[in-house]
Amino acid sequence: MARKVFTFLLLILVSSVYAQDLTIPQDSREGFGINQDTLSPSQRKSTGIKNLKNNKAKIEDYLIISYENDTTYVDTTLHIKKEYKFNYLRKDNFGLMPFSNLGQTYNSLTYNFQNTSLMPSFGARARHFNYMEIEDINYYRVPTPFTELLFKTAFEQGQLADSFFTVNTSPRFNFSVAYKGMRSIGRYQHILTSTGNFRFTTNYQTKNKRYNLRGHIVTQDLLNEENGGLQDSQVANFESGAPEFIDRSILEVNFENAENILKGKRFHLEHNYKIVREKDSLSKNKLSIGHIMSFEDKYYQFNQSAAVTDIFGSAFKSTNLVDRATIEHFHNKLQLNYSNNILGDLQFNLGSDNYNYGYNKIVVYNGQTITNRLKGNIYSAGGKYQKQYKKFKLNANAGVNISGDFDGNFIKATAAFNLNNDISATASINHSSKAPNYNQLLYQSDYINYNWQNNFNNTETQQLAFQLKSKKYATLSVDYTTINDHIYFKRDATGFSEEDYVPLQAFQNNKSITYLRAKFENEIRYKNIALNNTILYQNVQDDNNVLNVPEFTTRNTLYYSNHIFKKAMYLQTGVTLNYFTSYYMNDYDPVLAEFYVQTDKEYGGFPRLDFFLNAKIRQTRIYLKAEHFNSSFTGYNYYSSPNNPYRDFTIRFGIVWNFFL
Template sequence: MKKLLLAFFSISLFSQLTAQVAPKNSGITPPRTQSLKASDTITGGAGKKSSKDKKAKIQDYLIISRENDTTFVDTTLTIQKEYKFNYLRRDNFGLMPFSNLGQTYNSLTYNFRNTGLMPIFGARARHFNYMEIEDINYYRVPTPLTELFFKTAFEQGQLVDAFFTVNTSPRLNFSVAYKGLRSLGKYQNILTSTGNFRFTTNYRTKDNRYNIRGHIVMQDLLNEENGGLLDDPSIENFETGSEEFLERSFLEVNFQDAENIIKGKRFHLEHDYKIVKKKDTLSKNKLSLGHIMSFEDKYYQYDQTAANTFFGESYRSRNLRDRATLENFYNQVQLNYSNNTIGDLQFNISNNNYNYGYDRLVVQNGDTITNRLKGDIFSAGGKYHKQYKGFDLEGEAGINISGDFEGNFLKAKASFKLNKDFSATASINHSSKVPNYNTLLYQSNYIDYNWQNNFNNVETEQLAFQLKSDKIVNISADYSTISDFVYFKKEETSGQVKAFQNNNTINYLRVRLDKEIRVGKFALNNTILYQNVNDNDSILNVPEFTVRNTLYYSSHLFKKAMYLQTGVTFNYFTKYYMNAYNPLLAEFYVQTERQYGEFPRLDFFINAKIRQTRIFLKAEHFNSSFTGYDFYSAPNNPYRDFIVRFGIVWNFFM
């Protein structure tokens, strides 16, 4: 099926599409469209120009987010496109990739803004490429649009993301996409094989009273796991740069017979009906009824051929399989009211029917560990949006009113735009939420990885500010307090990783600065992140400084037939107690034995745009052989060595 889909898309797809995301507004306000400086037009038919030909402008190819923010296709080549040309297809500043494409990422920074009311599925290390509801876009296009994304991987594999969308009428759109990856990797037993299938549709009636949109997403993300390099002698052989072990497959790992996989399928539908419709700009009132329905079925599975003392004692010696499942059926009914005086209001009632757990009971130390957490949660909430004298005001709140899980959140945001270049935003967020399912209940063939906890809600408060000015500087800052933080750490007696809850309050400050300096055709793009944590228990560990600087040159060549962009990117973060990775749980856990960091990563790139095709060539980590072999993505998991990779993003407007 995967090969058939890829073959179909490869035949029909040409050229590249990348969407710029507009600033988010309230989910109950009308869509907005952001303009680009480009004046691209797309001719119909075979491209022959005549007075009868209808030309579709690039601004007519709309991309609509979950929050109804509307942008359009952007075929320009900028430094931001260089930052997004990766496996996740988004800027991964603040993430430390593992050595193979498709593996996990170590987080160098955290955002504690939260508007969730339910615990979420575990195995969070496997969710970086798992597409959630908010990651799915919808489209409206005057002619069929296709895209092919391609990038080389690490040994015996490639990364492809193929996309196609069409409007069969001005009111009905369909899109279908598939992202597939296979990469063997340089170290033993780290093969990755992932797939993300997406189908979307949206429709509106002729009188615009009824709107409906929905998507189907099916995902499978598989990783072979090796537990990292052996402490002795593989770590020493790696760090000394022994020539014999520059062939990384010669380095010994903890095991070679394990893999984990996360699979999920989701069916999502949103629709609304305008009971009272605004007839013109002078009309004061609008009333609509909305409904959201979403069903998701997912599981995480760990397989290992033979038990390994790396995880302690086990109940069985061969063919170990741990599998956690979650079925979640969500319904929300909304009543939306808009008035020119008071603004936009929404009231909603929601129901979550959840079923998480395992297919067996475990008895440990005379206590029976249950195998399921299931039930119904009913919630109530509301949203508010108002534009007032240059200010854009937003608010949102929610609370669980019945069921086994308590939870609530409150979010408020105010934005002000002084002129086209300068804007300011302030926001506050409070959240009280049950920790992730796998911290509450976990079962495994490994004896020490069985628990049932009754943790308190995790309480977070965040105050955030943002100032944006392309001419001066972009600055964002947030200050968070986290109480009853839940985390993973090795237990002192068993030496195995378990879930714990911290009883103290953690204070966490982040300040980020973004600034690009231009001199002629040269530019220096800078991103600096400062973090400070007040945590006596050393549970939340992040580097104090994380830096990315890109010096690059860009210019038109060959009578403007090609646009060239070339430069060097420098990545660096200060030493800190980097979290370690546990492949059985697919979670990162706290360690305070050794600090990692202070190794530079230098990438040289040459990018080019020819018409609407963009070509990317990069020499990644070209300094790896002469700045020391101390580069790690996590303890015992080295980052990648120097490698040259290339790719292309190719668009076609029919």
């Protein structure tokens, strides 16, 4: 019902605010989601778009507004960070180890336990790397229609394409439409991937600037064929490098009859009304009320035509296995915002969450009845505070569940200070108590051992983080986290004999974990040559060895940049080294779509070298990369998880094309 009401209201809004004036004056930028303070003086400079049909429009007028209301603008330049983001996720994937095929999952080499969520996560976390959450959706404001097209080749048959279009039909109303689609067969047996992400966004402001609205509709489907990795007998063939096994399709995998899929749709609306609004820059008091409403309906499903009992254990039936977990989540939040020149910005909020997670059957196993539903209502309260005084900025955010079956709370505070025009320092503290993921509490499957109903404690984390940033020299980030009652998946052989099948189960760690990370980023430049470095050090103190990460992870890029052909083309070419030290890498389970702890063998310690040649011609950026070109001469010991090899040497091509009308 809520979904239908929201869709109806959105359609009414779209039809009622359409107008013909396509020029956005500077004074119309104020309002919902536009934080001009986040545009630095350097960002306001034009990047040289000379072919705009509207000669009054500048590139810095094409605004991109994040979920947190940070505002940047469309960037058509070519730099090394664009190279790092030109991938399936379209963001820097440092700290992630991709699987062999595009669109598969990623093994995490690092973790950030900072959390501000009061509700459990859905589960099937290995399928969520490309699942766009509310925080991943941007909003726009543009003086003329803007289009971006992306294309990139995949592995064997297939490709990745992302199309985006946004327009302001008036200075006060914008909408955008985008779709990212990908299909790739891959080079191993039964490993096809097919995904789609559709996004529609809109934002609106009334003439008197008192009422502001933004919202989005997102539908997503992420399909992966699963093969369980290489058979143990085939690992030696892969690592031998023998010519007959370079054709990876002849290597035998564990099964060829399974797939899993994650599908979801979300309707999200945020709007506010200014009761007391600013009349000029000297206004001391501002008061507004706000409302956030979102409805998300998604499911995860694992299908297998015939049971594979030697890997997953006994099954209730031998053919047509189907595991399907669903979640419906309806969220509402009311906000009262007060702003004062002396006190700063204050917010008080009340929230409600209606959830319905589960399955369409009740399982009775070993005399235990496993329910099929976790559902109820959670009521929460929270607040935010923000104050900026000269070069010092303070942010605080807190929330607590006050009623319902799930306890939860968090506190996050951040202080930032600009030491000078180049150096800034940031410190933050975060405490969180969060309920386990739904699939850790309740899971049902046609495989007998994948049925459980647990009563775990909340996972509690405390994190201290510091960052020192210099545009000229380097950025140093350090965080220290303590984790209590950490929940993980593992095959624990305790109590089993050697010939017994050891099931995969969820466990709760009974000891405290301490986790230290230090990340160093800098770029050394001499004329047209630069060396870009990212180095991550991690140290875990964990008696039970349930949180495993590599001690060192590094990415180093040596590249050359210059204009050629009388400055008609900008060229960038170089080599990137990715490397992480050996560690007990997590294994992957396709039934749950989760990674689980293994301590039998260490993986890693292999280099990945990529050669790239990128070029920019006007608003078109062209990317050519020879990925992992060292694979044939540094040893075939590269894995994304046990029995799942990383990709071999391949050459891939891509393009990003921007249109300004």
